[in-house]
Amino acid sequence: MAVLRFKAARATMKNTATLLVTCPDRKGIVASIADFLYRHDANILHADQHQDAENNLFLMRVEFDLEGAKVTLDNFPGHFSSIADQFSMNWELKGSQRRARMAIMVSQYDHCLVDLLHRHQSGELDCDIPLIISNHRDTEHLARFYGIPFFHIEVSRDNKAEAEARQFALFDEHQVDLIVLARYMQILSPDFVKRYPHRIINIHHSFLPAFIGARPYHRAFERGVKLIGATSHYVTEVLDEGPIIEQDITRISHRDQVEDLIQKGRDLERVVLSRAVRWHIENRILLYANKTVIFD
Amino acid sequence: MAVLRFKAARATMKNTATLLVTCPDRKGIVASIADFLYRHDANILHADQHQDAENNLFLMRVEFDLEGAKVTLDNFPGHFSSIADQFSMNWELKGSQRRARMAIMVSQYDHCLVDLLHRHQSGELDCDIPLIISNHRDTEHLARFYGIPFFHIEVSRDNKAEAEARQFALFDEHQVDLIVLARYMQILSPDFVKRYPHRIINIHHSFLPAFIGARPYHRAFERGVKLIGATSHYVTEVLDEGPIIEQDITRISHRDQVEDLIQKGRDLERVVLSRAVRWHIENRILLYANKTVIFD
């Protein structure tokens, strides 16, 4: 396992911070931030920005080195507040050594789960996975193989509130800050969704907004589309209407039956979900107006 | 122009026939057709078939050489009828030397029109284009350059029936058997659609069934999708619900404004529409259950 260990080591060795900023657009924002970092000896590793002219909005992501910098994660807010106030910024600062803590929820289809677990183990997803929750037992052996605690919580029409209460308790206990629905076939309550705003990522097995709702592959087959898709998005109160993080498609033909669509779709779902998760945990996503800006 | 002339020559030199068959699936269909052609010395150049198990349907396309065959376009029906009856076939026979006669309807956006005309001139679209009809004059110079008769027929809320009557007269006069809506921004009347069943091809500037209706690029921008698409389909009475012939997509990002979507979409529209038109005139499309089977 020398290779894997080395990868994991490399990832946690970095000591950087990522600053995400959203504010009204005006002159001098970039200059102020760049000057601030320069004065604090913080070397900029990556910077990307976006202006939305229509909404007069400025969005920026800056990743800088904490090594050798005269600012730390702790004292950054104090130092940065005057600039933040001056430009009315919404901002967040994330340290690379504080890894995201991701819970995975899954039902019976295990292809997305296997994919996430393998990417996690190989160091591609630089986060902690403190637990897996499922309403079935099918994936328990996988969880065990990858050494992740597994919790089986059955969900029915009658016990939904109770089941979610148990889920919340587990999320609290394990200090979860991201919930990934890896083909979890239960609709979350409005309460659940409100509790984790922009903290729940779902994979929908269609090219949204086409085929919102249930059985998208069957409906794609009936409609006779020539491409099928998958969409990862943040979960909001309106089903399948949350901000889209990533989408991709694959070509199908009349030779493909519904079963073939399902099989081809699995490859899409895996890739699309894992990209969304990676961008989230690498703090590459900014949200506004029910849309995402991906600074990749 | 030696190159172009040679290409055009090559296309009309072929003397083949294409048989399209749809019938209930049962044993012996392929054997009967293959045997029929063999007995008439007709060499099979391409054959493709499809079974829809769910609907117990058999679909086939056979292209065979008329040179040296003991059957002609004219006497084929007489010879083939007993097999056709035996298997309750719907069938059509098209000769390669009877080229499709395609009318193009267009409004102001000329990118699809330019593309079709250039492909036609270069021999890629092996059909006749007896006329272009537009509700604007913007593309008249293009029609003239490519030597295609151009008819300007204004359409308003008040004169729609009258305008369509003039269009029908032109189609009749020019013996049109295919109408391509190359970004024609008028909704056809139910009467128009009924008159040319599966003879009208439209290009819709979205990945249907997403963004049915008007202004799909604007709505794609608002929804924050990560891919935009284009769809070519046969026009039926329900807007944007006809059988899909071809679709494709391209990736966009937050850096793309609505204008960029429109620009990127133009490249999609061109390619998707031209593929659909080519498959139609090469008799590669079979229709059933509001879907297409493309034998490419």
Add this chain to the structure above:
Amino acid sequence: MAVLRFKAARATMKNTATLLVTCPDRKGIVASIADFLYRHDANILHADQHQDAENNLFLMRVEFDLEGAKVTLDNFPGHFSSIADQFSMNWELKGSQRRARMAIMVSQYDHCLVDLLHRHQSGELDCDIPLIISNHRDTEHLARFYGIPFFHIEVSRDNKAEAEARQFALFDEHQVDLIVLARYMQILSPDFVKRYPHRIINIHHSFLPAFIGARPYHRAFERGVKLIGATSHYVTEVLDEGPIIEQDITRISHRDQVEDLIQKGRDLERVVLSRAVRWHIENRILLYANKTVIFD
């Protein structure tokens, strides 16, 4: 595991045969084969054919139902030989209930192995995997998890012939008829390759014929290409020159370092290799002139 078991059951329940034919092209081949099957009450489920006019070659794949047919896998050769002789056919017949027996060879990178094992378990790859051979121990735990016998055979410059002899013995013992190199980082001897003609599938991590040989991602990075690719191919005596089965690409940008290419490439390698393996075990590949025809 109800879902998985059902899938596996479904796959072996089919009782069909696939006939692959290559012969000089002339009139009457399709008619003869179709008539033969019809006379033996064998219902054609899928048929696809291809003519290579330049080489005057006819290639065909026919899958037919053995249920209710008056021909069996055993007596087919006797019945079919007169047609085969008449048209000078090369042909093969494969029964769906005789599953391919696939050995996987792997070194340290485990992403392709994980992918194949998961697809196998979920029923997507309908074959047996009697063993995994590796020159490292890194993937032994994966083999154990999926219940596949694992053999560790170290390979060095000095023991290559001996190591291969042990491999051949294992292949014989386990009646292997397909060897998949799932990122196996050793070059096979000419003797090995000759022993398994068109029975060894490799995944090369570039868009062949670009970047033949070692370290393709590094060379792609140096050349500054905008897309990277992966290629699955049959192994022949000339390195990376065997018949290509499948290829795919993904887009990269200047923001991608070699490490990112390697990571993005892994997703390609998985998908491209698994498609090639599936087509092989479903008898969808015909070979001629160092090329493949894929009847998918």
Add this chain to the structure above:
Amino acid sequence: MAVLRFKAARATMKNTATLLVTCPDRKGIVASIADFLYRHDANILHADQHQDAENNLFLMRVEFDLEGAKVTLDNFPGHFSSIADQFSMNWELKGSQRRARMAIMVSQYDHCLVDLLHRHQSGELDCDIPLIISNHRDTEHLARFYGIPFFHIEVSRDNKAEAEARQFALFDEHQVDLIVLARYMQILSPDFVKRYPHRIINIHHSFLPAFIGARPYHRAFERGVKLIGATSHYVTEVLDEGPIIEQDITRISHRDQVEDLIQKGRDLERVVLSRAVRWHIENRILLYANKTVIFD
């Protein structure tokens, strides 16, 4: 033509400048540039940067508004020189109102030419096209239709130097600063290439570095690849080895003959070349180490 005129108008109405910078990477570069622009009241419209850690290189593109700025295209060098010297910058400044002057060279295949001319007319390519040079007369009518001066200069083994001398004279006379080889089937002399360093864009009809040299579609067909590609690149002294600007691919199958590859390839060539040209004239390309960085 109201639509077209409006587009063209919009493009020239902008009054912005684009600064391209390459220099050794160190702290403070972004801060210095951003501060410089802020002090001169120049609003940053877009900024993008890239660090190449391996080569310790910093690359940046900043587009800023000249309206209301206290710096002009003329006096910028004087004001900026102290920063440029401090960081040892290579830099260029381009004004949006000084449009690139692009010559197109073409032989007989006209699909790329038609595409460029149509994109130019529709406002998508915001440049001047003062002339078209061809070694054939096939495209003269197209040049005339789009109102571009056309020069026919025959090239043979014997008159190459003389022909190029005439070409140079025309480029000088028309103040050409970009030469696009839109399927120009002559190899340029080393003298030609040296004269216009990084000013000549070619479209190669393969996925470079696969199939360098002549007849790539034929060789792709022979090799049996499953995808074909196109590559636009700057022309350097070594054939097909210049910095790659853009690439794309399309899928082919065994059903495609060389002619089909050529036809499918045309769609690729058009799109890939036009993207490269657009990025060049919008000053989105930075060059180093025989590679391009595209700030799109």
